[in-house]
Amino acid sequence: MLRLSALGDLCNLVPTIRALQRQWPDVRITWIIGKAEHSLLAGLSGVEFVVYDKASGLAGMRRLWRQLxxxxxxxxxxxxxxxxxxxxxxxLKADVRVGFDKARAKDxxxxxxxxxxxxxxxAHVLESFMDFARLLGVEDQxxxxxxxxxxxxxxxxRRLTGDHPYLLMSPCANPRLRNFRNWSAEGYAAVIEHAWAQFGLKTALTGGGSTQEREVGERIRALSRAEAVIDVIGESSLKGLLALIGRARVVIAPDSGPVHMANAMGTPVIGLYATTNPDRAAPYLWREHVVDRYPEAVRTYLHKEPDEITWGQRVRHPDAMSLVRVDDVVQRLDALLTGPNESKETETPDEA
Structure with missing residues (x-):
C-alpha cells in the first residue's frame, strides 16, 4: 500500500489495515510511508514499512525502486x-493497482x-480508506x-507532565499556505481558565518547534494562570505525543493530526472546525463533540449554502475560525468531563 502522508490521514487509514488483517490473518502488508509519518506509526503490528523521505525527490524514488x-x-x-x-x-511492480474513483481522485x-x-x-476520509477493504471483499469493517x-x-x-490530570491542547495546525485553521490565543486561554477553575485540570500545550507554534504558545501562556499550563511545545517526539494524548482527559485542537491521533487512542476530543468540513474530516468517533462552524463560514465568507459547494471545499478566510466561540468549546468540555466516555472502537463506518 502507498500512502506517504499526512499524520491525521494515516491514523484514519489504520482501521483499514486492521480490517484486512482480520479477513486474512496471514496477509503480508507493506506500507510505503513518509519519513516523519513513519516515526509515528513505527512498530504497527503486522506491517512492514518502506520509508520514503519526501525531501529526497526523484533520487529517493530511485533508491526505493531499487530496494523493492x-x-x-x-x-x-x-x-x-x-x-x-x-x-x-x-x-513498483504490482499485478493490480487500485485507486480512488474519478470523482475522488486528484492529480x-x-x-x-x-x-x-x-x-x-x-464520504468521510476514514470511510474512503475503508472503501479499499470493501473492494477487496472484506466483511468485518x-x-x-x-x-x-x-x-x-x-x-x-510522564516526565513532561507529571502526575497531575490534564487536558491537552494542540493549538496550531500545519502552517501551510492559506490554511487558516487556527483558533485565537484568547479563546484557548479562556478554556484553560475554565478547565482549571471548574475541574482542577491543567492544560498541556503541545506542538512542534516552529516559530509560529512557539509564539502562539507564549501568547496563550501570557493570558493564562501559570499554574494552569504545562508548556511542552517542541518538547515531545511523535510517539511521546501519542503517549501524552493517551494520558489526557480530553484533547482540544483544530483540524490537524492530533485530533485524529486522539481518536485513534480512544481519548475524547473536541475538534474546532470552521474552515474545513467536519462531515469529511472530523475525528471519526467523536463527531458529535465537534464545534462545527463550517456551514456558517461557508455562508459568511463564500456567500453560498453548504449544498452549493463541492464536497470538502475549504473556507480560506483568515477570520473564519473567529466563528468558534468560547461557549461552544466550554459546553462540549463540560459534557465530556461530566458524562460517560466509553470507547467506540467496535463501531463500523456504516453504524457510526
Whole structure:
C-alpha cells in the first residue's frame, strides 16, 4: 500500500489495515510511508514499512525502486491522491493497482491505476480508506487501531507532565499556505481558565518547534494562570505525543493530526472546525463533540449554502475560525468531563 502522508490521514487509514488483517490473518502488508509519518506509526503490528523521505525527490524514488526491485505485489493500494505518489508508484511492480474513483481522485490519480473504487459521494476520509477493504471483499469493517506506544514514550509523557490530570491542547495546525485553521490565543486561554477553575485540570500545550507554534504558545501562556499550563511545545517526539494524548482527559485542537491521533487512542476530543468540513474530516468517533462552524463560514465568507459547494471545499478566510466561540468549546468540555466516555472502537463506518 502507498500512502506517504499526512499524520491525521494515516491514523484514519489504520482501521483499514486492521480490517484486512482480520479477513486474512496471514496477509503480508507493506506500507510505503513518509519519513516523519513513519516515526509515528513505527512498530504497527503486522506491517512492514518502506520509508520514503519526501525531501529526497526523484533520487529517493530511485533508491526505493531499487530496494523493492525484486518484490512484486499482488495488489498495490494507491491511497495517496498526489502526483508525487503516483510517480513513485510507477517504479513498483504490482499485478493490480487500485485507486480512488474519478470523482475522488486528484492529480489524475486514476490514470495510474487499473481499478478504481466504487463511487462514494460525501464520504468521510476514514470511510474512503475503508472503501479499499470493501473492494477487496472484506466483511468485518469494525474499527480498531492498536497504535504502538513504547515504554520510553510513556516515560517521556510522564516526565513532561507529571502526575497531575490534564487536558491537552494542540493549538496550531500545519502552517501551510492559506490554511487558516487556527483558533485565537484568547479563546484557548479562556478554556484553560475554565478547565482549571471548574475541574482542577491543567492544560498541556503541545506542538512542534516552529516559530509560529512557539509564539502562539507564549501568547496563550501570557493570558493564562501559570499554574494552569504545562508548556511542552517542541518538547515531545511523535510517539511521546501519542503517549501524552493517551494520558489526557480530553484533547482540544483544530483540524490537524492530533485530533485524529486522539481518536485513534480512544481519548475524547473536541475538534474546532470552521474552515474545513467536519462531515469529511472530523475525528471519526467523536463527531458529535465537534464545534462545527463550517456551514456558517461557508455562508459568511463564500456567500453560498453548504449544498452549493463541492464536497470538502475549504473556507480560506483568515477570520473564519473567529466563528468558534468560547461557549461552544466550554459546553462540549463540560459534557465530556461530566458524562460517560466509553470507547467506540467496535463501531463500523456504516453504524457510526
Amino acid at each position: 526491485g525484486d518484490t512484486r505485489f499482488d495488489v498495490l493500494l494507491h491511497m495517496q491522491q498526489a502526483l508525487r505518489a503516483s510517480v513513485l508508484s510507477l517504479g 489524475a490519480q486514476h490514470w495510474f491505476t487499473h481499478r478504481q473504487l466504487a463511487p462514494h459521494p460525501q 469494525g474499527l480498531a487501531w492498536d497504535l504502538p506506544v513504547p515504554a520510553e514514550a510513556e516515560e517521556e509523557a
